[in-house]
Amino acid sequence: KQEVTQIPAALSVPEGENLVLNCSFTDSAIYNLQWFRQDPGKGLTSLLLIQSSQREQTSGRLNASLDKSSGRSTLYIAASQPGDSATYLCAAINQAGTALIFGKGTTLSVSS
Amino acid sequence: NAGVTQTPKFQVLKTGQSMTLQCAQDMNHNSMYWYRQDPGMGLRLIYYSASEGTTDKGEVPNGYNVSRLNKREFSLRLESAAPSQTSVYFCASSEARSGGRTSTDTQYFGPGTRLTVL
Numbered sequence: 041k042q043e044v045t046q047i048p049a050a051l052s053v054p055e056g057e058n059l060v061l062n063c064s065f066t067d068s069a070i071y072n073l074q075w076f077r078q079d080p081g082k083g084l085t086s087l088l089l090i091q092s093s094q095r096e097q098t099s100g101r102l103n104a105s106l107d108k109s110s111g112r113s114t115l116y117i118a119a120s121q122p123g124d125s126a127t128y129l130c131a132a133i134n135q136a137g138t139a140l141i142f143g144k145g146t147t148l149s150v151s152s
Numbered sequence: 153n154a155g156v157t158q159t160p161k162f163q164v165l166k167t168g169q170s171m172t173l174q175c176a177q178d179m180n181h182n183s184m185y186w187y188r189q190d191p192g193m194g195l196r197l198i199y200y201s202a203s204e205g206t207t208d209k210g211e212v213p214n215g216y217n218v219s220r221l222n223k224r225e226f227s228l229r230l231e232s233a234a235p236s237q238t239s240v241y242f243c244a245s246s247e248a249r250s251g252g253r254t255s256t257d258t259q260y261f262g263p264g265t266r267l268t269v270l
Contacts, residue, residue, distance in 0.1 A: 074258065083156075083242060084195075084261040129195070133257075139185050139210060140259060144194040 042067040044132055046143035053120055054151055061115040061146045063130035068108045074140065075104050075115050076129040084129065088115070120150045154178055156262035158243050164268045165233045173228040173265050175243030183246045184226035185210075185259065186218060188239040195242065201226055233269045241265045 043066045053059050065073070072091050076084040088097045088104040090113065096105040103116040113130055127147045131140035159174045177184065186198040187210075197210030201220040215237060217229045226245075230237055242264045248257040 072257070076261075083263040084244075086258050086260065089258050131195075139197045139200050140195075142195040144192070 042070075042132060042141045044130060044141050044143040046128075046130060046146050048146060049144065050147045050149070052149045052151065055120060055122060057120050057150075058116070058118050059120055059148070061117070061128050061130075061148070063113040063115070063143055065111050065113070065132045065141075067132075068111050070108065070132045073104075073106055073113050073130060073132045075102075075113075076131065078127045078129060078145070080126075087128075117148075120148075122150050122152045124148060125150050156243055156245055156260055158241075158262040158265050160265060161263065162266045164270065165230075166270050167234060169233050169269075170229070170231050171233065172230075173241055173243075173267075174225070175227065175262060176225045177243075177245040177260070178224065179245060179247070179260065180223070181245035181247050181260075182223070183248055183257075184220065185244040185246075186216075186226070186228045187242045187244065188212065189242060189264075190239050198228065198241075230267075233267075235269045237267065238269045239267060241267060 045064045047062045074089045075087045077087050078084050090097045090106040101118040106113045127145040129145045131142045156177045182203050185200040187195045189195045196212050198216050199218040201207045204223045207218050219227045243262040244259045246257045246259045
């Protein structure tokens with residue numbers, strides 16, 4: 041059974057810092073791995089999707105990497121801003137599954 | 153293009169009452185999903201529909217039923233609500249007909265329904 045773990049559960053940084061959020065998964069047979077953002081009281085917004093054949097994806101200040109062999113993904117946020125404050129969730133679809141398996145998220149707070 | 157919409161946004165029920173959560177998407181997606189989100193548990197899949205006319209159980213289906221009314225709409229029904237069903241419910245959709253088992257299939261989420269069962 042696929043399990044997804046995110047560390048740390050919470051992170052506070054000053055504005056302008058670069059930071060890394062970590063995600064690990066137990067079953068390396070995944071189709072893709074996705075990173076989402078969730079603002080308080082809101083739904084999920086897809087940030088990046090990394091296909092199983094890819095090693096990384098970039099969108100603006102965000103860069104996500106995938107290492108299937110070690111069962112890890114990272115989300116790198118460059119030059120953090122207060123508007124980046126949110127909960128970040130990673131999720132994996134494995135080849136035996138039918139939908140996303142989510143981690144519990146990392147809640148990021150960026151202070152100005 | 154509204155994406156994924158859910159109604160209602162908030163609902164309070166008494167134990168034993170029934171209700172249906174509605175979800176619709178206007179992206180012509182084949183697959184639709186219902187998740188619940190609980191503190192400390194993360195998001196968990198309740199049911200999904202890989203294509204119009206099909207539905208399958210997810211991780212936590214007990215106490216729920218679903219209907220894929222047409223390609224746009226996927227409803228979630230609580231027949232006899234229990235306090236353990238207090239949660240935030242999210243509907244999602246994706247393009248792939250295979251229910252997510254493709255490498256490029258991104259899921260799009262609705263804003264959620266906050267349900268409290270007293």
